[in-house]
Amino acid sequence: MKKITRRRVLRGMFNGTAVAVGLPLLNCFLNDNGTALASGAPIPQRFGTWSWGLGMSKSIFVPKKTGPGFDLPEEIAMFAPIRDKMNLYTNYNAFRDAAPNLCHTTGWVILRSGSAPLNQNSKPGETIDVTVAKKIGTTTRFPMLTVTATGDPRDTQSYESATSVNNAEGSPLALYSSLFGADYQDPNAKDFKPSPNILVRKSVLSSVSEDAKKLMTQVGAEDKARIEQYFTNLRELERQLDRQLEKPEPREACVKPKLPPELATGVDFQLVAQRHRLFTDLLVMAVACDQTRVFNATYSKSFSSTTKAGYEKPHHTASHEEPLDPKLGYQPMVSWFLRRGFEEWVYFVEAFAKVKEGDGTLLDNMLIYASTDQSFAKIHSIDGLPMFSAGSAGGRIKTGLHIDGGGTPGTRLGYTMMKTLGVDIPSWGTQSNNTSKEISEILV
Amino acid sequence: MQSVETRRIRSLGRFGGLFWTGLTTALVLGIAGCANYMTDQRSADTQPAADLGPVDVGSVPRARFMTAQQYSNMIADVFGSDIQIGTPIPPLMRAPDGLLSTTAGSVGIPGGQLMQLQRAATSIATQVVDKGDIGKELPAHRSYLVPCKPKADNAPDDACAAKFIRSTGRLLFRRSLDDAQVADWVGKAHQGAEHLKDFYAGLAGVLEGMLIDPMVLMVVDTTEPDPARPGQRRLDAYSLASRLSFFLWNSVPNDAVLKAAESGEIQTPAGRARVVEMMLSSPRVEHGVRAFFDDMLAYDKFDSLAKDGMVYSRESGAVLKDAREQTLRTAYDHLIVRNRDYRDLFTTRDTFMSPALASVYNVPAVPGWAPYAFPEDSPRAGILNHVSFLALHSHPGRSSPTLRGKALRETLLCQVVPPPPPNVDFSAVEDPDANLHTARERLTAHRANPVCAGCHKITDPIGLAMENFDGAGQYRTSEGGVTIDASGSLDGKAFNNPQGLAQALHDHPGLPTCLVKRMYGYGVGGMTTAVDKPQLEYLNKRFEASGYRIPDLLRAIVLSPAFGNVAEPPAAPVPAIKTAAQ
Known part of the structure; x- marks a missing residue:
């Protein structure tokens, strides 16, 4: 006789019947040691990405000291409160080999996909977040969330395939509705009442699947691949519906956030910061409530178009047109824009670090990977790229370090992160960006 | 009139x-x-x-993903413009030929987007069959979007469901559904109505499915022998x-x-x-x-x-x-x-x-x-x-002037202005020389660099003729206290003002x-x-x-x-x- 699992019981009780969960709320979150959920399952790992545009001002960005306790030069002085929760990586290269240097594209595409793009309109393949989501994002309501503080859905660095882009959500209000709207099931609610519509939805999906199969026989090879992808995603949608029939695990830190305000269009730095913080707060709760375990956040796109009222150039234009100040040795306004972005990185990391989970914080059970498109944007350089990480992935990653990559492939960080999160691959990247060498300095 | x-x-x-x-x-x-x-x-x-x-x-047969506007127009044309749609389909990336729409033939539908479409479909279907609320001035969409009344609201009615599915499905799928397809969808509506004890909820379930069906979302060119x-x-x-x-x-x-x-x-x-x-x-x-x-x-x-x-x-x-x-x-x-x-x-x-x-x-x-x-x-x-x-x-x-000249050439003349070389130095554009008051003066200084000159001379003589208009499109006659010289040329045709550029174009x-x-x-x-x-x-x-x-x-x-x-x-x-x- 088959074992009667909770899922089977719940399915049997389906049809809108309320299901009471008998555990006292406050004791049900974690085990006695605070290292696992009450069910015995380990606290899940999460992965996030954060991106900013236009690199750094090297002379006031790169610390002189490597390893722990590194110094914080002027441009990153604001990192002080999070220095020991993050790692700073400098002097990593992206290699384009025979591919063209696509300004503001080649660098980030290599760091996120492992390969150099051949043109602006097609990416080499799936990006690291998609790979990780296939590993750790399959049991949540949203396998992955992607947001951009610019407000433009096209400002994303997440691709499922060469031409299949995971567009970003540009409105915090819209993200709120998706996450905490009608279909949201509070994991800490006493009663669990799955929507009776779910089974009807599932049943109808079988007809949709049949049409997808039929369509595959009617189209050419390229279109077939696109429809196959649709078909795969339809299967995933079915699994999502299945999960909505299950009582979610209680989550200690989960609190339904307040409805965010509607924001104006635009990329003035203050507006971008406001949008970024609203998104950050929603992502924190999306993770805390286990609605997703993988997410992407863009602060500024690769051609960062952030503006400052009263200054006539957006960030990208300034990066090319503003001369290097002979006394300072850097571009003052460009650095001003970069600093606003780095302040937001601090907000982002602290937001996850503030939420308690088990014996530590949410950030302790996460890995956040931050990258950019250029090192010195003025000349579109992709040598000596800076990157950040935050979080210790449940104690598997050391933090508080500055690592000098010595000109080795920047793909090493992505590879290290994937290995840490259980993606079992012997190497990652192509041609000169191929690596099988983790950044050992950060491994516990 | x-x-x-x-x-x-x-x-x-x-x-x-x-x-x-x-x-x-x-x-x-x-x-x-x-x-x-x-x-x-x-x-x-x-x-x-x-x-x-x-x-x-x-032309080559293609399978094009419906654009956001097409999806929105489809819903408005089939169900009426008062149905709220949201934004389930994101904007496309621009193709190398300068059009967004041609990208529709190559983009895929990632998982996150399918979920968004599913949520939009749920909302649309709910609105189509809603019974309205006089107090809230909400119309009873079901009274005119469903072409028949079921025998009972709380039970399946296959004949009425078939009528809706045939007529609505034909418009959404852009072809008549065959009997087997109709029977399949009717079966789903029947199950749904039975399960939810609501005829219209069963119908909404089917409509949700149709609205995420790849045969609806993708405009697929199907072919036949040409006699x-x-x-x-x-x-x-x-x-x-x-x-x-x-x-x-x-x-x-x-x-x-x-x-x-x-x-x-x-x-x-x-x-x-x-x-x-x-x-x-x-x-x-x-x-x-x-x-x-x-x-x-x-x-x-x-x-x-x-x-x-x-x-x-x-x-x-x-x-x-x-x-x-x-x-x-x-x-x-x-x-x-x-x-x-x-x-x-x-x-x-x-x-x-x-x-x-x-x-x-x-x-x-x-x-x-x-x-x-x-x-x-x-x-x-x-x-x-x-x-x-x-x-x-x-x-x-x-x-x-550069962006304007580039846009004119690319969007209206189908020309391609190459991107600047990756390592070009644009600092001359922000030359601190106080004698440079206008965009023309700054760009002239920039063009002193031969690397920049090649491309700027195909964009700037066009864009400089529009300098009588500031970055917001407001008319002006001077910049930095200096009268604007709006002369320029377009492929050998010279002019002295924006009207001259318009005539040259x-x-x-x-x-x-x-x-x-x-x-x-x-x-x-x-x-x-x-x-x-x-x-x-x-x-x-x-x-x-x-x-x-x-x-x-x-x-x-x-x-x-x-x-x-x-x-x-x-x-x-x-x-x-x-x-x-x-």
Whole structure:
């Protein structure tokens, strides 16, 4: 006789019947040691990405000291409160080999996909977040969330395939509705009442699947691949519906956030910061409530178009047109824009670090990977790229370090992160960006 | 006074058959510096093989993902414009040919997007079958969107469900559902109604499914043997109906177009012509024409455009929204309602004005949108001098002759301005020399660098002629206390002011050929390549012969054999048409 699992019981009780969960709320979150959920399952790992545009001002960005306790030069002085929760990586290269240097594209595409793009309109393949989501994002309501503080859905660095882009959500209000709207099931609610519509939805999906199969026989090879992808995603949608029939695990830190305000269009730095913080707060709760375990956040796109009222150039234009100040040795306004972005990185990391989970914080059970498109944007350089990480992935990653990559492939960080999160691959990247060498300095 | 619609229909009829002779246009664009990178269109001396165009050309069958606007139009056309849709489909990335819509043939539907579509489908289906609420002034959509009343609201009714599924499914799938398909969906509606004890909820479940069905979301070209060309294929009648409809209406075919597909009438030359005339006389053609120009003019950029309020205090979100609308209104009125020469769109003083825009143009405001003509002594002439073009192709806090020149060449002349070399130093543009007051002076200093000069001399002489308009599109005569010199040149034609540039563009041979290239590619859903050359040459001649009338060009495109003929995909990538001096 088959074992009667909770899922089977719940399915049997389906049809809108309320299901009471008998555990006292406050004791049900974690085990006695605070290292696992009450069910015995380990606290899940999460992965996030954060991106900013236009690199750094090297002379006031790169610390002189490597390893722990590194110094914080002027441009990153604001990192002080999070220095020991993050790692700073400098002097990593992206290699384009025979591919063209696509300004503001080649660098980030290599760091996120492992390969150099051949043109602006097609990416080499799936990006690291998609790979990780296939590993750790399959049991949540949203396998992955992607947001951009610019407000433009096209400002994303997440691709499922060469031409299949995971567009970003540009409105915090819209993200709120998706996450905490009608279909949201509070994991800490006493009663669990799955929507009776779910089974009807599932049943109808079988007809949709049949049409997808039929369509595959009617189209050419390229279109077939696109429809196959649709078909795969339809299967995933079915699994999502299945999960909505299950009582979610209680989550200690989960609190339904307040409805965010509607924001104006635009990329003035203050507006971008406001949008970024609203998104950050929603992502924190999306993770805390286990609605997703993988997410992407863009602060500024690769051609960062952030503006400052009263200054006539957006960030990208300034990066090319503003001369290097002979006394300072850097571009003052460009650095001003970069600093606003780095302040937001601090907000982002602290937001996850503030939420308690088990014996530590949410950030302790996460890995956040931050990258950019250029090192010195003025000349579109992709040598000596800076990157950040935050979080210790449940104690598997050391933090508080500055690592000098010595000109080795920047793909090493992505590879290290994937290995840490259980993606079992012997190497990652192509041609000169191929690596099988983790950044050992950060491994516990 | 004639309504806009009446005038539009009359003009469409009057010019319906005037474009049967062709002239040859040879276009040579000689531009120094970046000439090797630039493209333009050139037609050769060829005679059309048939009145309707070359018969041995066709387009590659494609599966195109419906665009956000098409999805929205579909819902509005099938269920009514009061159904709230949200934004389940994100904007597309721009294709190398300059159009967003051609990307629709290559993008996939990622998992996150499918989830968004599913949520939108749930919301739409719920609205379609809702019973309304008089107190909240919500209409009972079910009373007119479901074509029958079930025997009981709380139980299945297969006959009534079948009626809804057949009629609605036919419009959404853009073809009649066969009996097996109907039976399958009816079965799902039955299960749902039984399970939820609600007939309408069962129906909503089925509608949710239809709205995420790949056969609805993807516009797939299906083909059949072409009796006129043994051994070759053509679009089947339903696919032809869809192609016509998405091109001319930017939406799904209606009942009349589907009937012409069902009867096979649409596959005959006379039948197709009748359907086309009917479609061109429909108010829906406004959606189609506006969608094309919105795409061609890259107006999707307005979705994220904002200006620096400290620099341009009059510029607001409302102004930018109206700026986009102003040019689209002007284009539709000029090209379709009045059936005027396409080239005159760049010199006409006729436009429309809204109160928000009036403050930027510094003209008297009247409530709502009203026709407006810039006076003869106004520096404004044509859509290049609209706030839309000027503000869109500027920085948030200043104008940009380079961006404006680049946009003119790329969007209106189908040329490609190469990106700057990765390691170029632009610092001269911000030369701290206090003697450099104007953009012209700063760019002249920048062009002292020979690496920069090559490309800037193909953009800046155009853009500098628009310097009488600041980054928000407001008129000015000086910058930094220095009188603006708005002289410039476009491919050998010199001028002294924005009106001169408008006339030079009007007379540029690349202007109409670029439109033909864009519009044909838009219509068949893909980038034009070398194999399309005979078809483009034919269309160029027809467009010229018609006096550059858009309704005639639309007819020429959709009635040509190439529009419905199927070509095998090329074995190897065919290079995009090189239309400049090669």
